[in-house]
Amino acid sequence: MVYGQTLGQPLVLSAVLGNTREPSWHDRAHAADAAGELEIVRIAPADAPRRRMRLRTDKNRDIAIALPREIGLVDGAVLRNEDGLMIVARIDAGPRLRLTPADLASALRLGYFCGNLHWKANFVKDSIEIQMDGPDRPFQDRLADARKLCAFTVERLEADT
Amino acid sequence: MTAARVGIGGPVGSGKTALIERLLEHFAQADIEVAVITNDLVTNEDAERLRRNGQLAPERILAVQAGACPHTVIREDPTPNLVAADRLDRQFANLDIILLESGGDNLASTFSLDLVDWWMFVIDVSGGDDIPRKRGPGVIKSDLLVINKTDLAPHVGVDLETMFGEARRVRNNATVLGTNCRAGEGITAVAKEIRDAVLFR
Numbered sequence: 001m002v003y004g005q006t007l008g009q010p011l012v013l014s015a016v017l018g019n020t021r022e023p024s025w026h027d028r029a030h031a032a033d034a035a036g037e038l039e040i041v042r043i044a045p046a047d048a049p050r051r052r053m054r055l056r057t058d059k060n061r062d063i064a065i066a067l068p069r070e071i072g073l074v075d076g077a078v079l080r081n082e083d084g085l086m087i088v089a090r091i092d093a094g095p096r097l098r099l100t101p102a103d104l105a106s107a108l109r110l111g112y113f114c115g116n117l118h119w120k121a122n123f124v125k126d127s128i129e130i131q132m133d134g135p136d137r138p139f140q141d142r143l144a145d146a147r148k149l150c151a152f153t154v155e156r157l158e159a160d161t
Numbered sequence: 162m163t164a165a166r167v168g169i170g171g172p173v174g175s176g177k178t179a180l181i182e183r184l185l186e187h188f189a190q191a192d193i194e195v196a197v198i199t200n201d202l203v204t205n206e207d208a209e210r211l212r213r214n215g216q217l218a219p220e221r222i223l224a225v226q227a228g229a230c231p232h233t234v235i236r237e238d239p240t241p242n243l244v245a246a247d248r249l250d251r252q253f254a255n256l257d258i259i260l261l262e263s264g265g266d267n268l269a270s271t272f273s274l275d276l277v278d279w280w281m282f283v284i285d286v287s288g289g290d291d292i293p294r295k296r297g298p299g300v301i302k303s304d305l306l307v308i309n310k311t312d313l314a315p316h317v318g319v320d321l322e323t324m325f326g327e328a329r330r331v332r333n334n335a336t337v338l339g340t341n342c343r344a345g346e347g348i349t350a351v352a353k354e355i356r357d358a359v360l361f362r
Contacts, residue, residue, distance in 0.1 A: 046274075052165050066165075
């Protein structure tokens with residue numbers, strides 16, 4: 001328990017104070033870790049856009065994130081740093097499928113196909129990276145359909161790559 | 162803190178508006194300040210229904226017309242709903258929660274998490290007990306699945322135990338709740354899910 005948390009109630013975190021990718025926060029997180037005062041909250045990439053979440057830290061602390069609408073959560077976000085407790089969000093990239101079309105016609109058809117399936121996609125150089133927000137099988141089944149329409153290669157990217 | 166935003170999706174006639182009417186009763190008793198945004202195709206039908214009921218001041222109920230498939234304004238481009246929610250936030254500083262009701266859609270309907278913090282999907286027993294088995298994204302990905310009109314099960318040949326069991330199985334045991342909105346049954350449990358997830362009280 002820390003100041004501001006009532007028994008049975010979550011610790012509410014309503015701001016992003018900084019990011020551990022910044023040198024000063026990196027050093028403070030390192031010091032907090034050494035002192036046993038660092039807690040990590042892991043957030044699935046699909047959940048990162050939420051502004052409100054009820055979660056537990058790696059030390060099983062009940063927390064409630066409630067951020068202003070204009071603030072987004074990114075990996076390394078520092079959500080608390082007071083009273084001997086630092087809480088940092090960890091959001092890995094999650095598994096993705098990198099689809100690389102063989103030619104322009106295939107690129108057009110593949111992009112249209114992915115859009116029709118409402119897949120969350122990022123364009124990286126000449127490829128489309130599909131965020132996998134569930135099991136592999138449905139993605140592979142749909143890609144088997146796409147192969148009848150266009151030529152492309154598939155590479156599975158694991159979390160944190 | 163700005164108000165929490167909760168999405169309510171599901172097929173036409175499943176009971177989304179009826180569930181909101183019951184939730185408004187619960188929230189009023191708990192002193193939780195609410196506003197509602199309804200989505201319809203080309204009318205303001207659901208907003209007008211809620212205004213007629215008088216549970217909320219009319220200015221706390223906004224209507225968005227999708228003009229096309231309802232999912233387009235809760236997922237692909239939720240701008241009209243974001244604008245409406247921001248307007249309610251500015252207009253009512255003490256709001257705790259904004260309920261966003263999608264227009265009735267199919268089982269593939271899902272909410273963008275850029276629009277809502279948490280969302281539920283409402284189906285009903287009269288649609289058939291095979292609905293969960295069809296693994297629609299709305300059924301699988303929602304934070305809460307509500308199966309409404311449980312009282313109709315014996316009249317439409319639905320085995321509730323099987324339907325709930327299959328729903329939990331396709332959702333990897335994520336929460337499934339039953340309601341009979343007309344009689345007010347199961348509403349407290351739905352409200353508790355919302356309060357725990359985004360109101361934290």
